[in-house]
Amino acid sequence: MYQTVIVEDDPTISLLHRTFLARDNRFTLARAFPNGYEALEWLRHHTADLIILDVYMPRMTGLDLLRALRAEGIGIDAIMVTAANDSKTVDALLKLGVTDYLVKPFAASRFQQALDTFCQHRETVSHDSVSQQELDALFPSSPASPSAVPPPAAPSVPKGLQARTLDRIRECLRQASRQGATCETIAERSGFSTVTVRRYLTYLVEQGEAVSHVNYDTGGRPCMLYHPLSPLSPLS
CATH class of the missing domain: 3.40.50.2300 (Response regulator)
Known part of the structure; x- marks a missing residue:
């Protein structure tokens, strides 16, 4: 926080x-x-x-x-x-x-x-390097160079989310076992805070790239598990 x-x-x-x-x-x-x-x-x-x-x-x-x-x-x-x-x-x-x-x-x-x-x-700025696309998002009023070649169109990301952070969390989700992964597990793997990871996972669920369910077999407090779906990876 x-x-x-x-x-x-x-x-x-x-x-x-x-x-x-x-x-x-x-x-x-x-x-x-x-x-x-x-x-x-x-x-x-x-x-x-x-x-x-x-x-x-x-x-x-x-x-x-x-x-x-x-x-x-x-x-x-x-x-x-x-x-x-x-x-x-x-x-x-x-x-x-x-x-x-x-x-x-x-x-x-x-x-x-x-x-x-x-x-x-x-x-x-939490990454080792910052792409031009990310800089343009930080400075939306910056005019594009007329001689610049436009970059390939990237999938749109909602305001408040970062494409690089989303890709990193996708990658961590791909590595989830068949039992799925908790928000805390993905946060530990990605290096982002639990609050940030939860926002991105919620987005992936909304987009149909992941599913979530409550795991009651913890022996204690139930937790939310996340599984990747296509195009991330199948659950087979």
Whole structure:
């Protein structure tokens, strides 16, 4: 799970962030702070993956906090959620590498989109190398080179899923025994988290590439077993 820090001086907005965050089981709240100064002191001694950050706050603004984090080499991704939409502030924050920028007021769906974008970035750069296709997905506004030869069409993958991650989980599923494999087993083989593997396995089941059933013969708590189907491999 991605450890997340919220920095927001408005208690109502901070609670809203927590509520939206709690709906996504890929994230867990590490700490929440009412100003950038307290957040900076904490982040100097603790690690986190993502910071959801306001700009206008007492003691230290979100812009100053992000500048301080970058200056001290504290690597944390940031999603800005703020009323600050003047071009100077937006430009400064974009140059500091924020993952997404939401202007208040915002819809729950837009907040979720920002979380999905962050996860897409993280999954893409978790590999040893990144393909041009994956880079284009990260930078959808990048124009294609007019002289470039278009790559062969690849099977479409739903938003929020990565083709390379899906292929890896397919491969692990092919290696499943006749008894099938649990989500935890495939997670161990693939190197991805159980939460990530479960999302991809659910997709494969929905696409008819795999089947799942509950195994009650564990001697304890029942577990879900997954089996590959064509085009992965037959169950014969």
